[in-house]
Amino acid sequence: MGIIVDREELLAAVSGWQKQGKKVVFTNGCFDILHRGHVEYLNKARLLGDTLVLGLNSDASVRRLKGPERPVVKESDRAFILSQLISVDAVTIFEEDTPIRLIEKIKPDILVKGGDYRLDQVVGREIVEKYGGKVMTIAPVEGVSTTDLIGRIQTRQRD
Numbered sequence: 784m785g786i787i788v789d790r791e792e793l794l795a796a797v798s799g800w801q802k803q804g805k806k807v808v809f810t811n812g813c814f815d816i817l818h819r820g821h822v823e824y825l826n827k828a829r830l831l832g833d834t835l836v837l838g839l840n841s842d843a844s845v846r847r848l849k850g851p852e853r854p855v856v857k858e859s860d861r862a863f864i865l866s867q868l869i870s871v872d873a874v875t876i877f878e879e880d881t882p883i884r885l886i887e888k889i890k891p892d893i894l895v896k897g898g899d900y901r902l903d904q905v906v907g908r909e910i911v912e913k914y915g916g917k918v919m920t921i922a923p924v925e926g927v928s929t930t931d932l933i934g935r936i937q938t939r940q941r942d
Contacts, residue, residue, distance in 0.1 A: 784866060784867050784868065784869060784871070785835075785837075785865075785866045785867075785868070785871040785872045785873050785874055786866060786872075786873050786874070787862045787863065787866050787873075787874045787875070787876075788873055788874070788875050789875065790875060790877075790885065790888070792875075793836065793873055793875045793885075793889060794888055794889060796873055797834075797836065797873075797889045797890075797891070800833065800834050801892075805832070805833035805834055806831075806832035806833045806834070806892045806893065807832060807833070807834050807836060807889070807891045807892050807893070808828055808829065808831050808832035808834065808835045808836065808891060808892065808893045808894075808895055809835075809836045809837075809838065809882075809885075809886065809889065809891035809893070809894050809895070810824075810825070810828050810835070810836075810837055810838070810894075810895045810896065811837065811838035811839070811840070811877075811882040811885075811896075812837075812838075812839070812840065812897075813839075813840045813844075813845045813848065813849065813853070813854060813861075814837075814839060814861055814865055815845060815849070815853055815854040815855050815856055815861065816855050816856060816932050816933070817856075817861070817864055817865070818927055818928075818932060819924060819927050820923055820924035820927035820928060822868065822870075823924050824897055824921055824923065824924070825837070825865075825868060825870045825871060826870045827921045828870070828895045828921060829870035829871070829872075831893050831895060831919065832892060832893050834872040834873070835870055835871050835872050835873075836872060836873045836874075836875070836889065836891065837865055837871050837873070837874045837875075838875055838876075838877050838882040838885050839858065839861060839862055839865065839874055839875065839876045839877070840858075840876075840877065840880075841858050841876050841877060841878045842854055842857055842858045843878060844877070844878060844879065844880055845858075847880055848880060855933065858876050862874045862876055881906045881907075882906060882907065883906055883907055883910070886906070886907035886910055886911065887907075887910055890911075890914060890916070891911065891916060892916050892917070893911075893916060893917045893918075893919060894907055894908065894911045894916060894917070894918045894919070895918075895919045895920065895921060896920055896921075897920065897921060897922075897923050898920045898921055898922035898923050899923055900920055901920075902918055902920060905918050905920070
């Protein structure tokens with residue numbers, strides 16, 4: 784299980800892991816209403832290296848990206864839940880709409896996103912590839928998404 788850290792603590796942790804020769808994997812997202820697709824994705828991401836760092840969009844960032852009704856689950860709760868997963872070593876919340884500054888600072892060995900992104904759409908790809916890191920995607924679990932879950936809940940409330 785992981786820890787919830789601010790940016791400076793994360794930089795120190797990542798630096799320590801890399802000095803130990805550990806391969807650091809980084810991913811990011813909103814992770815609102817955690818579901819099976821999220822957990823399978825994070826488990827697969829963790830298998831790509833020795834440590835998994837998760838950049839979590841802040842509540843304000845999620846609202847800008849997903850709309851005023853999101854997130855459903857507040858950032859402190861999302862961070863806590865994600866930090867309790869065995870595959871996640873560290874969680875940090877970022878305020879920006881993209882994790883580009885975080886990626887520039889921590890320089891992960893592997894940057895990973897869900898397979899609903901093409902490699903050329905992955906934020907930070909050029910930065911990571913420039914210093915020799917890898918960028919990868921992981922196929923999503925079909926039929927499972929936060930948007931779908933919210934839709935099903937809303938449909939049941941109307942019925």
